[in-house]
Amino acid sequence: MSARSNILNKLRAGLAGTTPRPDDFDEGLVTTPWQYAAEDRITRLRTLMEAVHTEVHQVTSAQWPAKVQELLESRGLGNLLYAPGTGHGRQLAVHWQRSCAKVQLMVYDRPIEEWKDELFWKVDASITGTVGGIAATGSLVLWPDRHEPRLMSLLPPLHIALLKASKVEDNLYGMMQKHNWSAGLPTNLLLVSGPSKTADIEQVLAYGAHGPKELVVLILEDA
Amino acid sequence: MSQRIPIKELTDSFRGRAVGALADDQLRTNFRVAMDSLMKKRADAFPDEDEREGLRELGNHIKARALSRLPDLLEQLEAKLTDNGVKVHWAETTEEANRIVHSIIEAKKGAQVVKGKSMVSEEMEMNDYLAERNIECLESDMGEYIVQLDGEKPSHIIMPAIHKNRFQVSKLFHDKLGVEETEDVNELIQIGRRTLRQKFLEADVGVSGVNFAIAETGTLLLVENEGNGRMSTTAPPVHIAVTGIEKVVENLRDVVPLLSLLTRSALGQPITTYVNMISGPRKADELDGPEEVHLVLLDNGRSGAFADAQLRQTLNCIRCGACMNHCPVYTRVGGHTYGEVYPGPIGKIITPHMVGLHKVPDHPSASSLCGACGEVCPVKIPIPEMLQRLRQENVKSPAEQPKVKDGGAKYSRKERAIWRFWARLNTSPVFYRLFLWGATRLRKLAPKNVGPWTENHSAPVPARRSLHDLAKAHLNQGDR
Numbered sequence: 056m057s058a059r060s061n062i063l064n065k066l067r068a069g070l071a072g073t074t075p076r077p078d079d080f081d082e083g084l085v086t087t088p089w090q091y092a093a094e095d096r097i098t099r100l101r102t103l104m105e106a107v108h109t110e111v112h113q114v115t116s117a118q119w120p121a122k123v124q125e126l127l128e129s130r131g132l133g134n135l136l137y138a139p140g141t142g143h144g145r146q147l148a149v150h151w152q153r154s155c156a157k158v159q160l161m162v163y164d165r166p167i168e169e170w171k172d173e174l175f176w177k178v179d180a181s182i183t184g185t186v187g188g189i190a191a192t193g194s195l196v197l198w199p200d201r202h203e204p205r206l207m208s209l210l211p212p213l214h215i216a217l218l219k220a221s222k223v224e225d226n227l228y229g230m231m232q233k234h235n236w237s238a239g240l241p242t243n244l245l246l247v248s249g250p251s252k253t254a255d256i257e258q259v260l261a262y263g264a265h266g267p268k269e270l271v272v273l274i275l276e277d278a
Numbered sequence: 279m280s281q282r283i284p285i286k287e288l289t290d291s292f293r294g295r296a297v298g299a300l301a302d303d304q305l306r307t308n309f310r311v312a313m314d315s316l317m318k319k320r321a322d323a324f325p326d327e328d329e330r331e332g333l334r335e336l337g338n339h340i341k342a343r344a345l346s347r348l349p350d351l352l353e354q355l356e357a358k359l360t361d362n363g364v365k366v367h368w369a370e371t372t373e374e375a376n377r378i379v380h381s382i383i384e385a386k387k388g389a390q391v392v393k394g395k396s397m398v399s400e401e402m403e404m405n406d407y408l409a410e411r412n413i414e415c416l417e418s419d420m421g422e423y424i425v426q427l428d429g430e431k432p433s434h435i436i437m438p439a440i441h442k443n444r445f446q447v448s449k450l451f452h453d454k455l456g457v458e459e460t461e462d463v464n465e466l467i468q469i470g471r472r473t474l475r476q477k478f479l480e481a482d483v484g485v486s487g488v489n490f491a492i493a494e495t496g497t498l499l500l501v502e503n504e505g506n507g508r509m510s511t512t513a514p515p516v517h518i519a520v521t522g523i524e525k526v527v528e529n530l531r532d533v534v535p536l537l538s539l540l541t542r543s544a545l546g547q548p549i550t551t552y553v554n555m556i557s558g559p560r561k562a563d564e565l566d567g568p569e570e571v572h573l574v575l576l577d578n579g580r581s582g583a584f585a586d587a588q589l590r591q592t593l594n595c596i597r598c599g600a601c602m603n604h605c606p607v608y609t610r611v612g613g614h615t616y617g618e619v620y621p622g623p624i625g626k627i628i629t630p631h632m633v634g635l636h637k638v639p640d641h642p643s644a645s646s647l648c649g650a651c652g653e654v655c656p657v658k659i660p661i662p663e664m665l666q667r668l669r670q671e672n673v674k675s676p677a678e679q680p681k682v683k684d685g686g687a688k689y690s691r692k693e694r695a696i697w698r699f700w701a702r703l704n705t706s707p708v709f710y711r712l713f714l715w716g717a718t719r720l721r722k723l724a725p726k727n728v729g730p731w732t733e734n735h736s737a738p739v740p741a742r743r744s745l746h747d748l749a750k751a752h753l754n755q756g757d758r
Contacts, residue, residue, distance in 0.1 A: 068585070074346075082531075165565065167565060167566040171513075192548045199564075237494055243556055246552070253503060256443075257308075257443055257463065258316075258437070263467070265418070265508075
């Protein structure tokens with residue numbers, strides 16, 4: 056007998072004569088306490104994210120590339136990993152050319168195995184899009200794909216995320232239902248709610264444990 | 279004269295280790311401070327009592343529903359994960375689970391493994407198993423890394439190094455990594471970051487645990503703050519997740535309340551920095567993520583607990599640690615006193631199913647039954663009730679067929695005979711009067727030394743006149 060059948064048989068024997076419990080999921084319990092007026096949604100998200108050391112800026116969809124440039128230059132950073140195959144990537148590239156920005160643009164265009172060392176140690180910052188935000192917990196939803204792979208939002212010490220104001224939902228349950236997540240998830244879906252942190256030594260909070268030391272969120276107010 | 283046995287002869291037992299821990303001022307301070315802070319954080323995270331209680335009830339129902347269909351859900355999970363390209367393995371014992379993990383690593387000729395936090399891998403003692411086979415298995419959670427560096431085991435399931443302070447960590451890093459001593463926690467964390475980042479880069483295989491396995495979508499959900507879990511499950515070419523069979527939930531939406539209960543109960547956070555939902559290996563057009571993802575489903579005694587409807591509730595546990603944070607015993611004796619992977623109240627009710635009561639005979643009784651653990655449990659496991667049940671199973675005779683692994687570990691014929699005699703004495707009026715007559719008159723002969731009781735208390739001496747006698751006299755007076 057295989058381990059699989061032994062385990063399943065034991066479990067089935069334990070359930071002999073019982074019926075499954077009904078599904079009495081009460082969605083009100085995970086939605087009602089977490090609903091916000093449209094004008095409070097962004098404030099809530101911002102407050103929660105700032106409470107865990109996230110830098111948040113509200114900008115327009117025309118201005119944000121200049122803001123990115125300013126963020127990088129003020130920190131004296133040398134390069135930025137971006138995705139030229141996305142709409143926001145193209146917009147960034149256009150701005151970079153026009154403004155003759157000095158910060159070098161880098162592209163995640165080959166499998167990780169081909170440039171692991173460089174990606175782990177040499178990239179200063181990255182910029183990615185998000186598919187939305189969650190006001191209740193102050194979270195970003197990242198849906199990594201070919202253009203913006205999983206590690207793009209994890210390895211660089213500074214991660215800049217673009218969030219369209221219209222894509223902020225009240226709570227996780229609403230986000231899940233609205234976008235019908237149960238019908239199909241990507242290989243890796245992420246909720247990100249701040250820069251990497253730990254409190255493993257004396258419960259003293261320290262940022263920049265293994266992931267980004269800084270998270271900057273640019274909320275595009277007119278998008 | 280004390281009858282206490284010297285500590286060094288007792289350190290293999292809970293009692294012996296407790297005596298040592300209670301005498302360690304530094305350890306007690308470290309735990310007291312940490313537990314007070316964790317209790318406050320949890321309280322602050324649940325400001326609305328109605329909301330909290332509603333959510334706990336829902337959490338309980340979700341887990342109970344999942345357990346009521348557990349074999350079906352495990353099959354559904356397996357089918358979905360297989361569709362998604364994840365390979366599912368089953369293991370009845372920790373030995374079997376280790377063999378599976380080892381064979382996956384060996385097939386890839388792997389020599390370096392980096393591990394995200396996983397209590398199940400602690401159950402398996404995976405690090406030692408792999409080390410014996412010349413495979414380095416490095417912990418990457420900061421707390422776990424510190425503990426591993428010092429050759430220790432975690433003392434708390436959420437905060438593995440909570441028993442150490444910054445000076446102890448600083449000294450450890452200095453001794454083992456050759457860095458300058460520093461009392462700056464930020465600097466200590468940066469030392470860990472630099473050291474481990476190179477390890478993430480080099481690792482052939484990443485190992486992690488699982489917080490929730492979602493049958494509906496075939497998804498493994500992991501929560502964490504550091505990013506080491508994302509690193510371990512994303513950077514190496516192979517990811518192996520190990521988990522207990524009780525971690526499966528039916529639907530994706532079920533994780534919404536469970537996630538909220540978990541992070542608020544554990545750390546007082548509305549959510550962890552990262553919620554990492556893995557539904558498959560790297561696809562052909564993707565540029566990173568592991569090429570292979572494996573899930574090892576481990577039983578290790580869980581099906582034994584499952585067999586009994588009452589004890590089955592143990593498997594509701596979502597490993598938040600709130601029960602230990604609120605436990606007066608845990609706070610005083612610390613996690614290592616329990617001598618097993620899972621300390622505190624949850625450890626006391628889950629460990630007997632894994633290792634048997636012979637190995638942890640004191641676990642069910644190392645509690646004052648104050649009830650705090652049951653009150654804070656986010657999925658409403660009636661822990662005090664379970665402890666009482668385990669106490670009964672612990673003293674059952676073989677004829678009474680105890681239901682827990684190695685049940686009857688504390689069964690003693692002598693004790694049973696004494697209790698039988700005591701019951702007879704108190705239920706038979708003739709015997710009782712006779713005993714009372716004797717006890718009040720021969721009170722001077724009461725023993726001066728009554729085992730551990732008299733180490734800290736004066737010996738009990740029967741009164742000159744019994745309550746029965748006094749009451750009778752009083753009533754007679756009233757009649758007059």
